[in-house]
Amino acid sequence: MSVITGSAALRQERDWNIGWTDFGPFLALLALLVVGFLVNPDFLSATNLGNVITRSAFIAIIAVGATFVISSGGLDLSVGAMAAFITGITIMFMNSMAPEWGVWAIPAGMAVAVVVGTGCGLMNGLIVTVGRIEPFIATLGTMGIFRALITYMSDGGTIPIDRSLREAYRPVYFGTVGGIPLPILISIAVAAVASFILYKMKYGRKCAAVGANEDVARYSGISIVKTRTIAYAMQGACVAIAAICYVPRLGAATPTTGVLWELQVITAVVIGGTALRGGKGHVWGTVAGAVILELIANLMVLSDFVSEYLVAGVQGVIIIIAMLIQRFSK
Amino acid sequence: MSVITGSAALRQERDWNIGWTDFGPFLALLALLVVGFLVNPDFLSATNLGNVITRSAFIAIIAVGATFVISSGGLDLSVGAMAAFITGITIMFMNSMAPEWGVWAIPAGMAVAVVVGTGCGLMNGLIVTVGRIEPFIATLGTMGIFRALITYMSDGGTIPIDRSLREAYRPVYFGTVGGIPLPILISIAVAAVASFILYKMKYGRKCAAVGANEDVARYSGISIVKTRTIAYAMQGACVAIAAICYVPRLGAATPTTGVLWELQVITAVVIGGTALRGGKGHVWGTVAGAVILELIANLMVLSDFVSEYLVAGVQGVIIIIAMLIQRFSK
């Protein structure tokens, strides 16, 4: 009998398959750590790795959101500008509430951030889905809009957070729980929730289906508009969470906050193993991708081999090599 | 008999359809011109339109190249940095040859530019096709590399063209033939050649096939590697042509030359009606797209309605509206 009916055999096979694809980014990460150590042994010191991973949290959190968008067949170029805009709104809100509510302005501001972020994401989503505009263009447009708004709100300058709130807010970036920096925990939590949504919930299936083949999704009763719009809204929420962690680190929103984050975010997602044309998303791969990017930057600072003019070039080379390692490892 | 009339009737209908898709960008352009005139009648003055269209020539020429890349299912984020790099090399070459060859250094430099550009494009193409790396990442990497190289070559400063060559070279940007500025003529020529290649030559078919469905292309005996690599090489050549026109405009290459051109280029292609996921390319639509972008920027300056902080935002809004008009017009 050539037809298999046992389901035990099935499980084995499947896990094996998924394993390989998922390993790629982690292999690249490993390779990078080894190279890093050879370049400068300090690279592997606990403080340094702690710093680097902590700071990769912003990109990681946003990129987790982008994993939804990209897996559902979309793209969001506006995330960096949106982060700046949300940071601005949040700080302004907190500052205005601080005199009355004191430290309570902080959680209130965080709630505002999430609401605004989700709203911005929703807007992106609706323009793309209902307006049926190519995501690249739609979000390039909203990128301009968010960037203009933050510039306008800050009068071209900065929107610093009220001094009275600083100390209370600091731990959100600088605090640790059980020795682990809070941003790392937050990004792990975000990734965990995301992978639950993407791999365990109904919505994850819809997302992958819409990204893989719109027609099949439609004929299966899955709403493309709804699915993709939700992905954008979640992206917005993730940007908000990243913004919340960002404020205590830099203490202000400026017109240049988050410039070019979109490229880093998309790079993290792709390095993580999610295809840009949509389909299956790889949440943990995305997180690894974000860490890889930050490690590369860190390596550049720690090494003394490279002329300061060539840093960007060496980063480019490393990224390409990292991708080749992935290809190769498959 | 009736069968034949039947298919003739059908044919007409289809032609009509194709017409519509091609008209979209031109409609948007028209709408923009009308709005522009209402905002400020100077908008339609010959000088202003001449300036704007001349300026749009770089983006148009590069975007024509990008039409190949995108139509074949690729993407190239490195064009802006590549333009800067080629400009730098070209100027350095011309300067070094000027003492010996005099004005002949200019055409020689142009040849060098084209060779270097094609080489850079080829490199991009090979990384994408042979290395099988997602184009977004591959060209983000080479973007960093080109940018680093020009920064390095210029020591972070400028590489100005030799005074002795300036006057002789100037007409390439500022000259006119029959009253029409040279860059406009050059971009028309480039677009004409491109549309010949894309619509009249075998290669064009291959390009569209590779972009539309890789499997089908492969089974039809079309080499995906070759087709896509050639597209990137042509992109490189177009960047070189744009660079050649660019040099006399400001007479120097700097690390900031061409920053963010890639976004404008891709936007022009998409506004022009070519889908980002590949397939049929629309060369003339792309040219219209490039002009649209430049007109929007121009309109912002000519109007007095918008706070200078919000210009980018309004541009975003207009682009989105332009795309909606196109959707709507279909």
Add this chain to the structure above:
Amino acid sequence: ADKKVIAVSIPAADHGWTAGVVYHAQAAAKEVNTAFPDVEVVVKTSPSAAAQVSALEDLSAGRKLDALVILPYSSEELTTPVKAVKDAGTFITVVDRGLSDASIQDLYLAGDNIAVGRNTAKYLIEKLGGKGNLVVLRGIPTVIDDERIQGFNDAIKETELKVLDIQYANWNSDEAFKLMQDYLAKYPQIDAVWANDDDMLLGVLEAVKESGRKDIKLALGGNGMKDIVKKVMDGDAMTPVETPYPPAMIKTAIYMTIANLVGQAPVRGTVKLDAPLITQENAKEYYFPDSPF
């Protein structure tokens, strides 16, 4: 022997002026590292504020820094991180873009941006006889940009000079070229142009030249770019003056910091580099043909 470590953290070469900063910082590092065997200068560039904060963390994670010379990417965002470095016992020298909390700065060296705007304005008032139409090109939305504009605006307030238009061209010559073309299309009568940075002035001059318009009498910049200083030196009619804003200030800052560390010459406080008008007479002093800027 314990080497003294001086970290220099500056923005990446994202336009001509910052490129000059990188150039001079690296040149200084090279000189110092050969001249002073017991001092090590490390230069790091960063393409954004966030990256610069990271670089600070990275620089101070491995070793103790004796001094930090920093040109902050932006003021507010770098304030807290620089404070953290200072709290570890590092001497802090800040260049150009100041921190929000001035008490962190052991040494502050900057150009006088208000003066850049004011001195240029004064020259214009004088030359145009206190009246005429102006257009202005400004840089990247930052405090420095605001200060220059403020200095300029305050100076022309009481006059009949009218600013027809003012827009951002992001300290980029290409954008300035386009913007100037558009200004020319929009306004039939422009008496003078001010671009608050020389990168932009290059674009402006090209646009004016190409238009063939004769109404523009003056086109001024600022920053002391060598090509512009050369023009001044040569007595150019359209650009007869210039204000300095030398990127070499980073070098000065590095040397002053070293003097502090090794020379037992305590240098503290604020140093403002004046922004006098560069004219044909004194232009030679400001002309450095070998600098990339």
Add this chain to the structure above:
Amino acid sequence: MFAASRLQQESDEAAGGDTCGPVLQAKGMSKDYGPVTVLSDVWLDVLPGRIHAIIGENGAGKSTFMRLLAGYAEPTAGTLSIAGYDVRFSRPEHAQQAGIVLVHQEILLAEGLTVAENLFLGRELMWNGMVDDQSMRRIAAEKLLELGCRVSPNALVRDIALADRQLVQIARALLDDYKLVIFDEPTAVLTGDEVERLLGIILKIKEQGAAVLYISHRLDEVQRIADQVSVLRDGKMVGTYPAQGLTQMDMARLMVGRDLAALYPVKRLKASNVPSLEVRGLVVSGYAKDIFFTAHKGEILGFAGMIGAGRTEVFEGIMGLRPAHGSVVLNGRIIDIRHWRAAMDGGIGYLTEDRKGKGLLLNEKLAPNLTLSALTRFHSGLMMRKAREQAALVKAVENYDIRLKSFGVKAGQLSGGNQQKLLLAKVLLTDPSIIVIDEPTRGIDIANKAQIYAFIQRLAEEGKTCIVISSEMQELIGICDRILVMREGRITGEVTGEKMTEHEIALLATSDVTTAASREE
């Protein structure tokens, strides 16, 4: 294998064939996908001037075998030889250069390109160094017309019907010189007329002296045109037989390895007069108008018609999958079909005719495909219940007799017929009260057809309404209580009882020249 080659010789004589050598010989071909063996040690001689049918159950390995012959895949073991020389085809062009062309079972065209562009893809006609679009369009139109396909050569493949796509694919294969044409289920998506025309063309190919390999689950076609028949079972060659004297029942027995019961179930009495779906004045712009009909509970209602008659579009319109308007009453409640999914949520299940493009996620595993339109049922708390999904898959594999070599395969790796079965299982998982099946047995082998018919009948007996759109008149006549016939976007008549004959249906489905001409005004 000895048996096979002996039979081969016998059949040569039986067909009274000329003695010139085979155009292609397959010698001990095997194909493995990883640990899975799909084809093992298959031998075959393909003779010129013969139509050689390959039959076998779904998943027997027919398509795989053909892909090996035409250079779309390389064998794990075994060789091909032409005129005594061993050859290797590592790409389709190599086979094409040797005159071997394959018409795929699954449609392989670039949707974003036009019909003419697809037809000539990779071998464009040139004129003075330029692609000669005019000639290509003209020739395309001619070639298509020969096949009875009237789509405009300028139409995008995306916009044309599935059957037309198949014809384009066939035209494409026949464009070049060929010594051997392989048809892998070419008629699965065609209706009566086109089938006839295609069979005529195949006979013409044979007359020209070329060889034809022909795969079909429509055994009557095989019987009509084949000279010899080879049977594959489970990846192995059972034998090659002269077609003459082989009845359909014989073929079925050879394929399945046992005797088969009757193909069509015995008809029941018509169950009820309770209307379940009433459609009044439906218009699907560009495809259908004035559509009025009523379907009843427990009824099997057939929709017949030629390609392009608009049957698919009518139901896609009702399902909200393409713009349409008109009144639709579902189990007594008016639903707004402009509202997407209203019909689905109201309990209509629709099985698309385009399993590859609209039915299945080819790159996805089987379980996620199966449950995609009924996610809610495999979902409790917040989570998808994977164990339940697996159980459903195991059950579907049994119920619908889906043949697979491993549960780990992706949907796209299933054989065509098994994909169809998976799709059927998928739609029925939504537990619809009205089920619309567009081409239910497309690509399904004869044993499974019987099973599916029985299945449809069982659904009807449970009181569900089954609407069957089919291009096989026999099948409609065999299972339906009532058949509506469409022509050019309108319902032209209804046949029941005695009048349910091919003749009657064909009359309603085809228009005479004059009415067609007047309609074109």
